[in-house]
Amino acid sequence: MLELTDLHVEYEMEDGGSVKAVNGVSISLEEDKILGLIGESGSGKSTLAKAIIRLLAKNGHVPEGEIDYKGTDLTELSDRAFRKEMRWDEISMVPQNAMNGFDPVYTVGDQIVQAIRTHEDVSKADARERARELFEQLGIDPGRIDDYPHQFSGGMAQRAMIALALCLDPSLIIADEPTTALDVVIQDRILQTLRDLQTEFQSSIILITHDISVVSDICDDIAVMYGGRVVEHADVGTIIKEPRHPYTLGLRNAFPDIEEDDQDLISIPGTPPDLVDLEEGCGFAPRCPFATDECWDVTPEPTEYDDGHIVECHRADEQELLTEKAKQKETWMDDETDAALQVEEAND
Numbered sequence: 489m490l491e492l493t494d495l496h497v498e499y500e501m502e503d504g505g506s507v508k509a510v511n512g513v514s515i516s517l518e519e520d521k522i523l524g525l526i527g528e529s530g531s532g533k534s535t536l537a538k539a540i541i542r543l544l545a546k547n548g549h550v551p552e553g554e555i556d557y558k559g560t561d562l563t564e565l566s567d568r569a570f571r572k573e574m575r576w577d578e579i580s581m582v583p584q585n586a587m588n589g590f591d592p593v594y595t596v597g598d599q600i601v602q603a604i605r606t607h608e609d610v611s612k613a614d615a616r617e618r619a620r621e622l623f624e625q626l627g628i629d630p631g632r633i634d635d636y637p638h639q640f641s642g643g644m645a646q647r648a649m650i651a652l653a654l655c656l657d658p659s660l661i662i663a664d665e666p667t668t669a670l671d672v673v674i675q676d677r678i679l680q681t682l683r684d685l686q687t688e689f690q691s692s693i694i695l696i697t698h699d700i701s702v703v704s705d706i707c708d709d710i711a712v713m714y715g716g717r718v719v720e721h722a723d724v725g726t727i728i729k730e731p732r733h734p735y736t737l738g739l740r741n742a743f744p745d746i747e748e749d750d751q752d753l754i755s756i757p758g759t760p761p762d763l764v765d766l767e768e769g770c771g772f773a774p775r776c777p778f779a780t781d782e783c784w785d786v787t788p789e790p791t792e793y794d795d796g797h798i799v800e801c802h803r804a805d806e807q808e809l810l811t812e813k814a815k816q817k818e819t820w821m822d823d824e825t826d827a828a829l830q831v832e833e834a835n836d
């Protein structure tokens with residue numbers, strides 16, 4: 489249903505330079521699937537999402553690439569046509585912080601009713617009924633429909649935001665770190681609700697997060713972003729159990745596995761690349777313990793392994809060796825990698 493081809497997104501800066509926040513991304517999302525978009529802060533996840541729903545900051549634009557949504561290239565649509573035909577009806581978004589998504593001066597119910605009536609010719613009473621039903625489905629007491637946003641707890645506001653995103657029955661929902669501000673138990677419940685609703689509404693979801701353990705439970709596919717590119721993309725089982733990219737292997741080390749005791753959490757040394765002065769070569773090479781001269785000099789092309797497992801790494805063929813070495817702390821402590829390593833004992 490959604491196919492991005494060689495998508496680039498840039499932010500113009502006052503000094504005349506530009507931040508290449510998304511730098512040639514090609515991925516696809518099938519109908520009724522949840523795609524997890526993971527990567528460190530600054531890897532371009534939100535930018536990619538906002539480019540799809542056309543909510544980029546004023547200084548952002550798409551200089552190159554296609555966003556094919558059900559056969560329409562969204563980059564070719566006028567702003568007016570996009571607002572009328574696409575945003576909210578077809579593609580909606582749950583933002584990082586729900587409180588910012590609601591207008592504090594109107595009740596939550598009024599805002600959902602207004603969203604429905606702006607796009608559909610229905611009576612106020614019918615729209616209100618739909619909002620009440622959505623509240624119920626999301627586990628919010630429908631009696632709270634006339635509350636103002638500040639009267640909701642963080643978890644409830646986030647659920648109400650999901651109700652708003654679902655109220656026009658869109659085919660694609662983009663959820664940008666929808667639960668980061670919430671505690672783990674509520675986070676888990678909201679993600680499960682999202683999964684249940686996705687099955688019921690038969691919509692597709694792009695779920696953005698920096699936490700690989702969050703996505704493993706509810707996603708079908710995962711795309712790993714690094715430095716504005718998708719460096720690995722596959723079904724969730726493959727990404728969790730058989731990744732090939734050293735960055736994905738590193739991400740796996742950095743989050744605890746709930747099934748294992750006594751683990752060392754090893755973070756990836758160094759910092760993400762400068763997206764203003766992008767250099768030739770693999771963007772991860774300065775932090776990669778396995779980088780060779782070729783990695784520094786030549787940007788790797790996407791290569792497909794198995795069915796739909798796409799990796800951008802010159803050494804992706806050496807999966808067994810990389811996997812074994814990546815498990816060892818010493819690998820990430822090697823002085824030959826550019827950066828300092830921080831090792832945290834999981835059970836400290």
Ligand SMILES: Nc1ncnc2c1ncn2[C@@H]1O[C@H](COP(=O)(O)OP(=O)(O)OP(=O)(O)O)[C@@H](O)[C@H]1O
Binds near residue numbers: 527531532533
């Ligand atoms: N309006 C802007 N102007 C200039 N640079 C920007 C702007 N918005 C984002 N950036 C830069 O674009 C890059 C990608 O940012 P983006 O927010 O998409 O990353 P992210 O992976 O979503 O990070 P996070 O998890 O922190 O939200 C970063 O280097 C960021 O500083």
